[in-house]
Amino acid sequence: MAEPFLSLGREDRLEGLEAARSLTGRPAHLLEKDIWVVWAISALFESGLGTKLVLKGGTSLSKAFKVIDRYSDSINIAYDVGMITGGIEAHCNYLPSQRSDAHRLVETINERLPEWIESNIVPVLVSALARDSLAGQLEIVGKHREKLRLTYPAVGQGATYAVPAVLLEFNARLASDPYQIMPISCEIDEQIPGISFPHANPRVAGASQAFWDKAIVAHAYCKHGQLQDDRLVRHWYDLAALARSEFLAPSIKDRHAALSAIRRMALRNGEDSPGTSVDYVDAVGGHLQIVPEGQALSALATDYLAMAEDQLLIDDAPGFEALMQACRQVEALANKAALQASHDIPTRKPSLAPHGRRAARRSPG
Numbered sequence: 600m601a602e603p604f605l606s607l608g609r610e611d612r613l614e615g616l617e618a619a620r621s622l623t624g625r626p627a628h629l630l631e632k633d634i635w636v637v638w639a640i641s642a643l644f645e646s647g648l649g650t651k652l653v654l655k656g657g658t659s660l661s662k663a664f665k666v667i668d669r670y671s672d673s674i675n676i677a678y679d680v681g682m683i684t685g686g687i688e689a690h691c692n693y694l695p696s697q698r699s700d701a702h703r704l705v706e707t708i709n710e711r712l713p714e715w716i717e718s719n720i721v722p723v724l725v726s727a728l729a730r731d732s733l734a735g736q737l738e739i740v741g742k743h744r745e746k747l748r749l750t751y752p753a754v755g756q757g758a759t760y761a762v763p764a765v766l767l768e769f770n771a772r773l774a775s776d777p778y779q780i781m782p783i784s785c786e787i788d789e790q791i792p793g794i795s796f797p798h799a800n801p802r803v804a805g806a807s808q809a810f811w812d813k814a815i816v817a818h819a820y821c822k823h824g825q826l827q828d829d830r831l832v833r834h835w836y837d838l839a840a841l842a843r844s845e846f847l848a849p850s851i852k853d854r855h856a857a858l859s860a861i862r863r864m865a866l867r868n869g870e871d872s873p874g875t876s877v878d879y880v881d882a883v884g885g886h887l888q889i890v891p892e893g894q895a896l897s898a899l900a901t902d903y904l905a906m907a908e909d910q911l912l913i914d915d916a917p918g919f920e921a922l923m924q925a926c927r928q929v930e931a932l933a934n935k936a937a938l939q940a941s942h943d944i945p946t947r948k949p950s951l952a953p954h955g956r957r958a959a960r961r962s963p964g
Contacts, residue, residue: 601795604634605733613754615794619787626910628755629670630787632763634796635751636671637662637785639765641799642727643676648719653677653778655804656768656812657837662783663803667840668913672761672830677772677804680866683711708771708866713744716769720747745769761909771866776859778802810841810850811860814887814933815879817926819864821888822877824895832902838889839917839925847929851936857883885938889930890923 604615616627623630636658643652656675660666684707721737724747728735736750746768753763781803785796813834820831841847850856861879882888891899900919906912917925 601793603731604791604794604796605638605731607794609752609754615791616755618791622790623787625786626755628753628763629761629910630785631753631755632672632761632765633670633787634785635749635765636674637783637799638727638731638797639674639724639749639767640783640801641797642724643720643767644799644801646723646727648723649802651679651682652802653772653776653804654783654801655770655772656809657833659803660806660809660837660840663781663801664806664846666806666844666846667837669833669836669916670761670911672833672911673766673768675768675770677770677776677863678715680708680771680773683708683715683771704866709743709745712769713739716744716747720767720769724749740766741768761911771863772804773859773862775855776808776863777805779805805853805856806841806844806846807850807853807856808859810838810846811853811856811883812863813838814889814929815860815864815882817889818879818882818887819877820895821891824891824893830902830906832899832906835889835899835922835926836903836906836912836916838929839922842925842929847932851929851933852940854883854940857937883937885934885941887930887933887937889926889933896923 604612607615612631613627616630619625619630620627640654640658640662643649644654653676654663654674655677656673657667657669658671658674661669661671684704716739721739724735724737727733734752736748738748738750740746740748746766748764748766750764755763779802780800782798782800784798788796788798816831816834817838841850861883864879890896903919903922907916
């Protein structure tokens with residue numbers, strides 16, 4: 600019977616990683632991070648919370664859909680927003696009709712999410728660590744304490760870009776967002792005789808959702824010109840990879856996914872609801888901007904270089920200029936598709952009221 604990799608002693612784990620490095624050509628510290636990423640996903644989705652969570656973002660594109668070939672530096676987990684708010688938002692249709700409604704909803708999420716992570720997610724991972732006799736440190740982090748960092752005892756050594764930690768990022772999802780159950784495994788699964796590696800069968804958001812989520816993040820960056828963190832360039836890398844896949848055409852035509860992406864963005868950033876500095880309805884209505892300019896573009900180039908230096912990308916990854924050119928093509932195709940489907944785009948800021956109802960108007964003040 601194969602012995603679980605994470606149950607091995609430090610020296611045996613290091614030997615296994617070096618053997619895997621020789622077989623794959625990938626850095627040992629990234630192979631190790633990949634194992635912990637899959638372990639964390641498995642721990643969450645095998646728990647009682649698994650039916651309320653959905654895996655999304657770059658991890659879903661690399662591990663489930665096999666669209667991108669890079670290592671995940673974080674795990675994007677979507678939770679049913681109704682669990683946090685206890686209100687109607689799990690069944691809402693569109694964006695808040697007024698800025699005050701958006702701010703109120705976001706404030707509720709920001710206030711309750713850290714406690715929900717502490718009370719629900721942390722115990723699951725603590726229990727899984729104890730079950731597997733693993734050492735690890737958990738810390739709630741982020742501007743609104745909406746992220747959970749799992750720091751693991753690494754045996755592989757890398758540069759500073761890929762730290763020995765798995766970052767779980769929690770974002771709201773709506774009941775209408777589709778998903779499917781898909782198997783994921785470690786990159787070196789079955790490559791070392793006598794050693795087994797973690798597996799998981801999470802609920803996974805569709806590739807169209809990942810495309811529009813990343814496109815909207817890129818659009819916001821183009822308008823704001825500021826990186827929210829130093830690892831944001833991954834979104835452009837993933838968009839370029841999607842452009843080479845069979846998922847691009849259906850994604851840019853998926854109006855439900857486009858509108859769902861701006862609903863989720865409103866739940867994350869009430870200050871960026873339609874009518875403020877970034878109008879996301881406009882972004883999915885034929886005016887999407889993916890490629891930034893000036894200093895914003897230079898900052899992305901610097902981030903991309905750091906990502907490449909730590910070997911998070913494959914050897915034949917495109918240069919930065921080629922990456923941006925691919926993203927320009929994606930931008931043009933997405934805008935063309937949106938304009939062709941303009942009759943499906945809201946002409947007013949839609950409401951967060953339940954299906955079949957309209958939100959009551961409030962007097963100013």
